[in-house]
Amino acid sequence: MNDSSWGTPPQAGHWGPSDQGPVQGAAPAGPAYDAHDAQHTRPMPIVPDGPAVPPYGGDQDDDRGAARLSGPLFRDEQFRDEAFRDDRFRDETTSAQPYAAAPQKQNPEPMPDSSQPAPAPQKKSAGRDLGAAIGVGVGLGAVIIASLFFVKAAFVGVIAVAVVVGLWELTSRLQERKGIKAPLVPLALGGAAMVVAGYVRGAEGAWVAMALTALAVLVWRMTDPPEGYLKDVTAGVFAAFYVPFLATFVAMMLTAEDGAARVLMFLLLTVVSDTGAYAVGWRFGTHKLAPRISPGKTREGLVGAVLFAMVAGALCMQFLIDDGTWWQGLVIGFAVAASATLGDLGESMIKRDLGIKDMGTLLPGHGGIMDRLDSLLPTAPVVWLLLVLFVGSG
Numbered sequence: 001m002n003d004s005s006w007g008t009p010p011q012a013g014h015w016g017p018s019d020q021g022p023v024q025g026a027a028p029a030g031p032a033y034d035a036h037d038a039q040h041t042r043p044m045p046i047v048p049d050g051p052a053v054p055p056y057g058g059d060q061d062d063d064r065g066a067a068r069l070s071g072p073l074f075r076d077e078q079f080r081d082e083a084f085r086d087d088r089f090r091d092e093t094t095s096a097q098p099y100a101a102a103p104q105k106q107n108p109e110p111m112p113d114s115s116q117p118a119p120a121p122q123k124k125s126a127g128r129d130l131g132a133a134i135g136v137g138v139g140l141g142a143v144i145i146a147s148l149f150f151v152k153a154a155f156v157g158v159i160a161v162a163v164v165v166g167l168w169e170l171t172s173r174l175q176e177r178k179g180i181k182a183p184l185v186p187l188a189l190g191g192a193a194m195v196v197a198g199y200v201r202g203a204e205g206a207w208v209a210m211a212l213t214a215l216a217v218l219v220w221r222m223t224d225p226p227e228g229y230l231k232d233v234t235a236g237v238f239a240a241f242y243v244p245f246l247a248t249f250v251a252m253m254l255t256a257e258d259g260a261a262r263v264l265m266f267l268l269l270t271v272v273s274d275t276g277a278y279a280v281g282w283r284f285g286t287h288k289l290a291p292r293i294s295p296g297k298t299r300e301g302l303v304g305a306v307l308f309a310m311v312a313g314a315l316c317m318q319f320l321i322d323d324g325t326w327w328q329g330l331v332i333g334f335a336v337a338a339s340a341t342l343g344d345l346g347e348s349m350i351k352r353d354l355g356i357k358d359m360g361t362l363l364p365g366h367g368g369i370m371d372r373l374d375s376l377l378p379t380a381p382v383v384w385l386l387l388v389l390f391v392g393s394g
Helices: 035-039 072-078 082-091 130-150 152-178 184-221 229-254 259-284 299-319 326-354 369-373 376-391
Strands: 288-290 294-298
Touching: 130 152, 130 259, 152 184, 152 229, 152 259, 152 326, 152 369, 184 229, 229 259, 229 369, 229 376, 259 294, 259 299, 259 326, 259 376, 288 299, 294 299, 294 326, 299 326, 326 376, 369 376
Parallel strands: none
Antiparallel strands: 288 294
16 A cells, blocks of 8 residues: 555644554544544543553653653643653642542551540559548547547557457468468467556566466467477467567556657657658659568658658657657657668568468458558557657656
8 A cells, every 4th residue: 555545644743654653543534534524633632541550750660650641732732842741740749640649658657536635644553442541540540549548448458459350360361371370369368468467567567478478379289289389389479579569568658647648659650650651652752662572662751751750759759748859759750760661561571471462351441450550569669668768657
């Protein structure tokens, strides 16, 4: 076929025989299409089928960077200058490309939900029911104050009851956790007698009652088989000294003319020391005092206990104790903070050895009676001795 079979020469901007091929999308000239009709035939732009091609600058080559418009009316105007085309595709955003899809992240990060408030920071927990603890503490304080200032003998009875309950808790835990059978009957009877003897006969009566209680423990245990005898009687003598004997010093304080004031000072300083240690340690405590024994206690808490107890001691000696002075109260307050902390650590050591958190559950929010006597028991002889040295036994 010769060149005349193509019909009229191609118009300006059209592909012709001398170019790369026939015009894509244009009607071929021939018998069915004259030159006049061919001039007015407008090819439609070709839009590629399927998903949009990634924009220019992706993994595809330059010619496939965007959906191209082809045809004689668009080619000369848009892609006449190749360098202009490259600059244009680099500078323009995706929104300026009519057929290009907007770039999408493969794994878009979730947007934060502004309607939901940020979680509140966790507050430190006291670890106990503070409401129940305060209520029980106030109730015990009322009973103690009433018996202390109205009938001294009634207060001695309160001490004896606390001693018996404490011995029951201690011996029960020893048997449950270690299989140690410290005889409770001679301990309870001897412990109550020890408190009364200390109130009636002073230190001499307390020592005699202590010796008799230990002897009763040795004899009582002989009624059982000899296996475990040594550990049982050792635990019994320890319990007799730890609970009732130390408690007799509270009864001996009460025998002085201002005995009620002395006992009240002893109780106040111990409570203030514990409160100062808790408050300061809870707020500022960062350095552990004895992490293997009691992880909750801190050095900052010990400093708080000393400061609180010294201030309270100075006030009590100045205004409660006859012939007392403020500097004596500072000394007593310091000693109380030290003995109360050691007493607390001592019982914590016992509870860790037994594998328990509390000695009992009798007092809601506090644990058992022994959990309240832990700092009071070793503090009683310290306060009694310092008061005797400073103002006498009178």
